Amino acid sequence: MSPEAQKNTGRLVRGIDANTQRLLAAEMNDDASYRRLRALKIIEVMDNHLDMEADLIKALGHEDHFLRAEAAKLLSRCPSSRSVTALREAMLDRNVRVRENAESSLRRIAGTKSLPPAIDKSVASAQQMVDFRAMGEHFRADNAHINIPHVIILIVAVLLIATLIWALSRWQENTAAWNLDNPQRLFTDLCKKHELSSHDSMLLKKIGRELQLTHPASLFVDPSLLVSAMQLEKFQELHDELTHLGEEFFGFHLWKQAIAADSLVHKEATTA
Numbered sequence: 001m002s003p004e005a006q007k008n009t010g011r012l013v014r015g016i017d018a019n020t021q022r023l024l025a026a027e028m029n030d031d032a033s034y035r036r037l038r039a040l041k042i043i044e045v046m047d048n049h050l051d052m053e054a055d056l057i058k059a060l061g062h063e064d065h066f067l068r069a070e071a072a073k074l075l076s077r078c079p080s081s082r083s084v085t086a087l088r089e090a091m092l093d094r095n096v097r098v099r100e101n102a103e104s105s106l107r108r109i110a111g112t113k114s115l116p117p118a119i120d121k122s123v124a125s126a127q128q129m130v131d132f133r134a135m136g137e138h139f140r141a142d143n144a145h146i147n148i149p150h151v152i153i154l155i156v157a158v159l160l161i162a163t164l165i166w167a168l169s170r171w172q173e174n175t176a177a178w179n180l181d182n183p184q185r186l187f188t189d190l191c192k193k194h195e196l197s198s199h200d201s202m203l204l205k206k207i208g209r210e211l212q213l214t215h216p217a218s219l220f221v222d223p224s225l226l227v228s229a230m231q232l233e234k235f236q237e238l239h240d241e242l243t244h245l246g247e248e249f250f251g252f253h254l255w256k257q258a259i260a261a262d263s264l265v266h267k268e269a270t271t272a
Contacts, residue, residue, distance in 0.1 A: 060098075
């Protein structure tokens with residue numbers, strides 16, 4: 001009898017005999033393994049998967065791994081949330097055949113065209129789990145292989161990233177060194193730090209040139225330089241502006257001390 005004829009006959013028997021489900025459940029719990037497997041075969045032939053769903057799920061926990069494997073296979077025809085959950089747990093079974101059948105059934109359920117809305121989420125999650133497991137297969141020792149083009153691409157990518165990181169670090173080092181070794185850049189940064197106007201910045205530049213300062217930024221740390229500039233004829237008319245800058249840079253008391261010290265030096269020089 002052909003497989004199709006067997007299924008047609010099985011459907012007729014199922015429709016006629018109301019005790020079919022009870023008898024199959026008893027067979028699946030029999031001590032003899034051949035009777036348990038025969039019951040599973042009958043379920044397949046009779047297309048009785050949905051009626052026997054609870055018993056098939058229960059069979060996934062049986063100690064007989066042949067029974068667990070066949071039950072996992074038959075549950076592919078039961079696209080319910082209970083079956084999906086049971087099959088996901090079966091993917092962690094200690095027997096490889098059970099795991100493979102559970103994975104195959106989940107893939108089949110996930111590929112079903114018309115799924116009940118209530119289990120869409122569970123099936124999608126199961127499909128994701130199957131996909132992750134399939135990805136992991138490539139990392140097993142028996143499936144491991146070297147893809148030369150991929151290895152070359154990976155090496156090139158790593159070298160490119162390393163080169164970019166090195167270039168960036170060198171650029172940062174050079175920029176930092178340039179900032180430190182460039183007196184003009186340091187002077188400009190200090191002008192910005194003190195929020196000086198363009199007029200005040202230009203005035204300080206002129207003072208730096210007039211005093212022939214190698215580092216014009218010294219004007220921000222040595223009050224005597226501004227005091228000396230005030231004594232020059234070129235800047236005497238800017239006495240108030242320089243006083244304002246001196247007090248802003250060094251504070252009122254330190255600025256007055258610098259002026260007093262300069263006056264004392266000039267007085268001693270005149271006396272001598």
